[in-house]
Amino acid sequence: MALGELGMQMKDVMIGSIRGAGDLVGDTMEVARDLIGDHLKRSGGAAGAAAGAVEDAVRGTIEAASEVRRDLGEVALGLVIGVLQGVDSVTAISADTVADTVRAVITATRAVEGDLLRAAEAAVRGVVTGSPGLAIGMGEAVLGAGRGAMLGAAAAGGDPEAVAQKAMRGAIAGAAAIDADAVAAVRSTARGLVQGAAAVRGDAGRVAGSAVAAAVKAARETGMDPERAASAAGEGCMLGAQEVGAAAVTQVAGAVSGPIEGVEVVLPKTFARRKEPA
Numbered sequence: 001m002a003l004g005e006l007g008m009q010m011k012d013v014m015i016g017s018i019r020g021a022g023d024l025v026g027d028t029m030e031v032a033r034d035l036i037g038d039h040l041k042r043s044g045g046a047a048g049a050a051a052g053a054v055e056d057a058v059r060g061t062i063e064a065a066s067e068v069r070r071d072l073g074e075v076a077l078g079l080v081i082g083v084l085q086g087v088d089s090v091t092a093i094s095a096d097t098v099a100d101t102v103r104a105v106i107t108a109t110r111a112v113e114g115d116l117l118r119a120a121e122a123a124v125r126g127v128v129t130g131s132p133g134l135a136i137g138m139g140e141a142v143l144g145a146g147r148g149a150m151l152g153a154a155a156a157g158g159d160p161e162a163v164a165q166k167a168m169r170g171a172i173a174g175a176a177a178i179d180a181d182a183v184a185a186v187r188s189t190a191r192g193l194v195q196g197a198a199a200v201r202g203d204a205g206r207v208a209g210s211a212v213a214a215a216v217k218a219a220r221e222t223g224m225d226p227e228r229a230a231s232a233a234g235e236g237c238m239l240g241a242q243e244v245g246a247a248a249v250t251q252v253a254g255a256v257s258g259p260i261e262g263v264e265v266v267l268p269k270t271f272a273r274r275k276e277p278a
Contacts, residue, residue, distance in 0.1 A: 003060050006039045006053055010060030018075065019068045025078035029130075032061060032082025033089075040090040050087050051100050057083060058104035059111070066112035073115070073122040076105050080126030084141070088134050095136065098127055098144030099151060099196075106152025106163070116158050120149050121166035121173075128174025128185055138180060139188045142171055146192020146240075147199065150207065154200035164193045164207045165214035168233065172218040182224050183232045186215050190236030191243075194252060198244040205251030208237035209260065216261040226263050234265040 003011060010032070017031050018024055036057050043049045058079060065075040083101050087093050102123045109119035127145040131138040146167060153163035171189040175182035190211045197207040212233040219229035234256040241252035256265050 003063070004052070004056040006035070007056035007060035009039075010035055010057045011064045014061050014064035015068055018065060018070050024070060024074045025081075028061065028065075028075050028078030029082035029085075032057060032079050033086040034082075036083055036086035037089045040087065050091055050093075050097055054083055054087065054097065054100050055104045058101065059108045062105070062108035062112055062114070066114065072109055072112075073118045076109065076119045076122040077126045077129070080105060080123050081130035084127070084130050084134060093135055095140045095144030095147070095192075098136075098141050099148035099192075102127065102145050102148030103152035103155060106149065106158065107156045110156035110158070116152075116156050117162055117166045120152065120158075120163045121170040124149060124167045124170030124189065125174040125177070126170075128171055128180065129177055131180075132178065139184060142185050142188040143192040143195075145171070146189045146194075147196035148192075150193055150196025150200060150202065154202065160197060160200075160202050161206055161210040164197075164210045167193060168211050168214035169218045172215065172222055172224065172229070176222045176224075182219075182222075183228055186229055186232040187236035187239070190215070190233040191240040194237045194240030194248065195243060198240075198248050203251065204237075204241060204244065204248045205255035208234075208241070208252040209255040211237060212256055212260045212265060216263050226261075227266070230260060230263040231266045234267050235271070238267060238271050 061079050105123040110116045124145045131141040149167040153160045171185045175185040193211050194204050197204045215229040215233035216226045219226040237252050241248040
């Protein structure tokens with residue numbers, strides 16, 4: 001599908017901006033924020049215009065980065081922050097907007113034969129890093145990021161479990177970068193991952209197990225308590241499953257019960273009665 005007007009503008013400006021940029025993340029963020037914000041203002045700030053604008057802007061930027069051979073991971077990080085800030089400056093941003101952005105980054109990266117796993121990690125990290133100041137706050141933003149990662153994996157033909165692991169790593173890295181509540185970031189990411197897996201008819205249990213394992217590993221690398229990370233991820237997965245339905249609850253409860261990566265997943269007592277199939 002050909003780029004639209006905004007996508008072409010983004011591509012042209014980005015090629016000139018990032019070709020020799022020293023601060024690739026910062027330059028990408030600024031261009032994305034300004035161009036998408038201006039575009040939405042000209043369109044009257046209609047909330048419905050945001051989804052199409054996000055898709056077009058992301059595709060144009062990723063194509064530009066690929067053509068000038070710049071690091072797609074760094075571009076994706078700056079792009080996500082800039083897109084969300086630009087949308088939020090004009091119209092009501094939602095978890096769906098975030099999901100659309102993350103999904104678009106993953107599919108656009110696949111389209112240029114880039115590393116979609118690295119793109120997924122960078123995109124979710126960008127959501128967490130850019131969440132301060134957004135109208136919806138980090139919790140809702142990261143919930144959308146988890147959903148978007150699964151939607152993107154499905155659309156791009158990626159491995160959902162591997163994408164879930166990278167998304168969780170991105171969330172924890174983002175929280176560490178801005179000294180945010182890492183437990184909350186892990187919980188919301190896991191919740192979104194399970195919701196997204198169910199939405200594309202994936203195996204919510206396998207995604208949940210991968211998310212918890214990734215949370216433990218990333219926690220060890222960043223100095224976060226692995227037990228708190230595992231329990232937050234498990235709780236988030238169960239919350240997401242409850243919002244999906246009984247079959248997902250059964251799948252996820254089985255996947256997060258017992259030790260994962262050598263750490264016991266401690267769930268709130270409210271989930272205890274749900275650990276056995278009905």
